Amino acid sequence: MAGDSSKRRVQIKVKRFQPDQNAEPYWQTFSLDVEGTDRLLDALNQIKWTQDGSLTYRRSCAHGVCGSDAMRVNGRNRLACKLLMADLGARISVEPMLGFPVVRDLVVDMDPFFNKYEKVKPYLINDEPAPHTERRQSPEERARYDETTKCILCGACTGSCPSVWANAEWVGPASIVNAHRFIFDSRDRGAAERLNILSDRNGVWRCRTIFNCSEACPRGIHVTEAIEEVKRAIMYGGE
Amino acid sequence: MYRGQSGQWSWLLHRITGLGVLLFLLVHIVDITLIGFGPTIYNDAIVIFSTAIIRVISLALIASLLFHAFNGIRIILIDFWPAGYKYQQAMFYIVLAVTILLFIPTVFYIMAPVFGVCPQGSCANPAL
Numbered sequence: 001m002a003g004d005s006s007k008r009r010v011q012i013k014v015k016r017f018q019p020d021q022n023a024e025p026y027w028q029t030f031s032l033d034v035e036g037t038d039r040l041l042d043a044l045n046q047i048k049w050t051q052d053g054s055l056t057y058r059r060s061c062a063h064g065v066c067g068s069d070a071m072r073v074n075g076r077n078r079l080a081c082k083l084l085m086a087d088l089g090a091r092i093s094v095e096p097m098l099g100f101p102v103v104r105d106l107v108v109d110m111d112p113f114f115n116k117y118e119k120v121k122p123y124l125i126n127d128e129p130a131p132h133t134e135r136r137q138s139p140e141e142r143a144r145y146d147e148t149t150k151c152i153l154c155g156a157c158t159g160s161c162p163s164v165w166a167n168a169e170w171v172g173p174a175s176i177v178n179a180h181r182f183i184f185d186s187r188d189r190g191a192a193e194r195l196n197i198l199s200d201r202n203g204v205w206r207c208r209t210i211f212n213c214s215e216a217c218p219r220g221i222h223v224t225e226a227i228e229e230v231k232r233a234i235m236y237g238g239e
Numbered sequence: 240m241y242r243g244q245s246g247q248w249s250w251l252l253h254r255i256t257g258l259g260v261l262l263f264l265l266v267h268i269v270d271i272t273l274i275g276f277g278p279t280i281y282n283d284a285i286v287i288f289s290t291a292i293i294r295v296i297s298l299a300l301i302a303s304l305l306f307h308a309f310n311g312i313r314i315i316l317i318d319f320w321p322a323g324y325k326y327q328q329a330m331f332y333i334v335l336a337v338t339i340l341l342f343i344p345t346v347f348y349i350m351a352p353v354f355g356v357c358p359q360g361s362c363a364n365p366a367l
Contacts, residue, residue: 075242098241160241162250209317211246211327224246225324228317 007033010085012043015095016105018054025102028052036086040094041069044080057106064218067154071106072097077156077216097159099168113155116171120179120197125190141186148181148226150219157213157223163206170206171198173213173223180226183233191233199234207231245331253310256303263300291353301345302338309334 009031017025030047038046041062048055058068062081069080072095074088100108126135157173158164164172179198183191198204204227213223241247270288274281287293313330317323323330351358 072241075240160243162241162247208250209246209314209324209327210243210250211324212241212243214324215244215246222324224317224327228321228324231318232321 006035008036008090010034010043010088011091012047013091013093014047014055014105015093016055017096017102018056018104034085036084038085039081040073040078040083040085040088040092041080043085044094056104065152067152070097070154070156070159070218071095072159077160079154079156079218082218097155099159099161099164100155108155108159110155112168113158113172113174114153116175117153117178119171120175120194121190122175122178122182124182124185124188125193126187127189135187137186144186145181145184147221148177148184150221151177151181152219153178154218156216156218157221160212160216162210162212163208167202167206169202171202171204173207173227176204176207176227176230177221177223180230183230195230195234198230204231204234245328249310249313249331249334252306253314256307256310259300259303260307289352294349294353297349298342298346301349302342305338305341306334309337 010033011029011031013027013029015025016022016028030051032043032046032051034043034046039062041059044055044057045059048057057071057080059081060066060068062069064079064082067079070077071080072078072093073080073083074093077097080094094106096102096106096108100110100113103109151174153174155174157177161173163170176198179194182188183194207224207227209224209228211224214221214225217223270284273284288297310331313327313334316330317327348358
């Protein structure tokens with residue numbers, strides 16, 4: 001068939017774990033034909049729909065916005081829906097992210113991640129009487145925290161961080177990014193409270209500026225920069 | 240092993256070289272303590288540092304010290320200089336370059352006596 005000429009065969013090696021059947025995770029390799037314009041998520045779907053229905057992974061929007069399908073691809077945390085097969089070579093390894101308990105195959109337990117996220121109070125804190133219209137903000141004030149509004153809470157940064165692997169209690173990069181988003185928001189009044197939480201021994205200081213998080217972020221957030229800004233806000237005061 | 244980039248490797252090297260330097264410090268405390276037991280014991284012990292194997296280990300110590308010192312400056316700049324994070328990778332390569340550049344002459348000074356060459360003062364120990 002004419003359409004098949006653009007297809008090529010790839011080997012996808014998946015680290016699998018079905019807790020009701022396996023004591024230990026194991027590798028399984030699938031061979032399949034893909035097009036260069038397919039994304040890794042399409043390839044995983046193809047495996048699930050035509051080869052092995054038990055393969056388990058999360059996906060929702062499939063357009064890099066919901067943050068469901070973060071996984072470790074060829075050793076690095078990526079969103080499966082944002083990776084083109086054309087960029088991936090013929091042999092691909094897919095694993096669940098490090099630093100999270102594995103629930104099944106590529107699905108990890110995100111509960112500890114969201115508990116730590118909530119710890120930094122990632123919402124607007126302002127007890128002043130609400131104005132008649134909106135709370136005004138200049139473009140410059142809005143730009144101050146623009147970078148960290150992009151977070152989709154996929155966990156790619158947190159799963160790439162050696163400090164997180166070593167210490168499950170540490171808040172991790174994603175929580176600090178979301179604290180940054182409100183600490184530097186001119187409408188917010190909770191900065192001191194959040195900086196206090198983050199100056200704890202499990203706060204920002206466990207960041208060793210390794211930069212894996214910045215490299216892993218599918219939204220291109222300079223995560224380490226955000227963490228450094230929070231560190232300096234704690235040291236020098238101010239927002 | 241996670242496939243990190245220069246940031247991850249510099250962090251790992253910083254840890255390993257830090258532990259190496261700490262280990263040397265412990266050995267150094269033991270060797271200088273020996274002088275309390277008299278000059279003969281001290282002199283007999285200190286000769287070990289002139290042997291070829293310990294000279295090679297000394298080279299590892301110097302490489303560790305140089306990398307740890309310069310990478311420490313890199314980390315300070317990332318922490319205190321607001322634009323520092325942008326140059327972290329470039330600074331990593333500068334740290335490696337300066338470490339290697341300063342390491343080369345020390346290789347000559349430390350290893351030369353093993354081959355019978357004595358640059359200024361490096362064969363001070365008559366025991367060799």
